[in-house]
Amino acid sequence: MARRRRRQREEEHENLDRWLVSYADFITLLFAFFVVMYAISSVNEGKYKVLSNALTNAFRNQTAQPGGQPIAVIQGAPPVIARPIAKPDKVPDTRKIEQRQRMKSIADEIMAALQPLVAQGKVRLLETSRGVTIEINDSVLFQPGQARLQPESISAMRAIAAVLAGSDFPVIVEGHTDNLPIATVQFPSNWELSAMRATTVLRLFNDGGVGAERLTAIGYGETRPVESNATAEGRARNRRVSILIESNRPEEPTEVAGEASR
DSSP, rough: HHHHHHHHHHHHHHHHHHEEEHHHHHHHHHHHHHHHHHHTTOOOOOHHHHHHHHHHHEEEEEHEESSOEEEOOOTTOOOOOOOHHHHHOOOOOHHHHHHHHHHHHHHHHHHHHTTTHHHTSSSSEEEEESSSEEEEHHHHOTTTOOBBBBHHHHHHHHHHHHHTTTOOOOOOEEEEEEEEOOOHHHHHHHHHHHHHHHHHHHHHHTTTTTGGEEEEEEEEEEESSSSOOOSSHHHHHHHEEEEEEEEEESOOOOOOOTTTTO
């Protein structure tokens, strides 16, 4: 009888402990439920709408716009094939070509007038992006250290002026020297000598009919050599006057409003 009571107590004790397992499972499920609910509440609303619209329209055979407005898709319509944008053919600027030809024609006339000097290698014709340049050795034009034109060179310069007077291109006269220093009362440095030589040629052109508004004189001194100044031949090559027939006409200036004016 005692044994039976002992067994009954042990069975009752075991039955009392089983509810803890069920309770633990319930708490675990409840925790998982709250975790899922929290995850759903933190979903990006925008992404959720996009996904919802995409799924809805997919089942309706429609495509959605970013704003959610559906666009009906016509069944059986041929697909739209993307075509590359055709680039317009680059049309050559005929005006610039004509200007270049006119400028080259003017340079050819000048070279023909200076043909004896061209044959001696004293005059060269150069073509650059800026225009056409006639390069004249200074021994043809000036005495060493002087800026007055030699009498025999004046007729050649007047022939150039006569050709330039019939055109409308800007003309830039550039003076260049070698690196041998000069220090006289009239020319303290090569800057003054080169500038005065360019100005002397400019004044002759202006007297020959070339408009002053088209003329510019620049003295570069020894800063732009074309040969090495280490030899006498190189220095002689660097002493020159360049006449640039410029292809680009000056444009009208446009005022840029600054902070103060605004």
